[in-house]
Amino acid sequence: MKPKEDEVSTIHNEGTILKGIGAIEIGVGLGILGLLKFRIIRGINLAIRDAIKGRASDPYVVLNVGDQKLKTSVIKNNCNPEWNEERTISIKDVTTPIHLSVYDKDTFSVDDKMGDADIDLKPYIQCVQIMGLNKLPNGSVVMTFQPDETNCLSQESCCIWRNENIVQEMTLGLKNVESGELVVEIEWVDVIGCRGLSHLQF
Numbered sequence: 001m002k003p004k005e006d007e008v009s010t011i012h013n014e015g016t017i018l019k020g021i022g023a024i025e026i027g028v029g030l031g032i033l034g035l036l037k038f039r040i041i042r043g044i045n046l047a048i049r050d051a052i053k054g055r056a057s058d059p060y061v062v063l064n065v066g067d068q069k070l071k072t073s074v075i076k077n078n079c080n081p082e083w084n085e086e087r088t089i090s091i092k093d094v095t096t097p098i099h100l101s102v103y104d105k106d107t108f109s110v111d112d113k114m115g116d117a118d119i120d121l122k123p124y125i126q127c128v129q130i131m132g133l134n135k136l137p138n139g140s141v142v143m144t145f146q147p148d149e150t151n152c153l154s155q156e157s158c159c160i161w162r163n164e165n166i167v168q169e170m171t172l173g174l175k176n177v178e179s180g181e182l183v184v185e186i187e188w189v190d191v192i193g194c195r196g197l198s199h200l201q202f
């Protein structure tokens with residue numbers, strides 16, 4: 001897979017944005033395997049946390065992977081928010097779980113929790129390793145995963161061949177909360193100079 005220019009040139013490192021060839025060298029130096037595009041599509045039936053009666057929550061999502069922490073914007077007064085936001089994270093170790101937490105933005109107090117979920121990258125990575133070299137018609141389903149006790153899926157999840165790459169679509173059931181699901185997508189991006197996935201074994 002050929003990474004796009006802008007994806008190659010930017011690697012986020014503890015708040016610094018490194019550009020160009022320097023980023024590639026540093027990518028190898030830091031042991032980065034590549035990048036993962038993470039799209040937070042929407043929330044479904046999220047918990048109500050607002051103190052004012054009749055109002056919904058003001059939800060946002062926090063994404064934690066190792067020492068990286070990224071947030072979506074806050075969507076006001078909506079328990080079925082549509083974010084459609086993309087964040088890019090660098091991956092050093094595919095066994096590090098991706099942790100998602102949903103919060104209700106409060107102006108005057110600490111933000112309330114609205115549940116969380118973990119994503120295990122390994123099934124997706126294995127799918128990319130197995131299917132990555134095939135060229136399939138756009139939109140083809142290449143693999144499916146069922147919800148079970150080892151994942152946070154609330155329905156069947158598909159890996160889809162889309163725009164010359166494999167995307168996994170997931171609906172996650174939030175834990176530690178009375179209700180709520182998150183619809184997200186992940187997409188691997190190979191970066192020139194990084195080690196990539198082909199050498200990994202599970």
Ligand SMILES: *[C@@H]1O[C@H](CO)[C@@H](O)[C@H](O)[C@H]1NC(C)=O
Nearest residue numbers: 137138139160161162163164
């Ligand atoms: C592939 O399908 C997606 C929708 O799944 C669409 O947005 C995209 O434009 C299509 N790409 C091509 C190259 O046809």
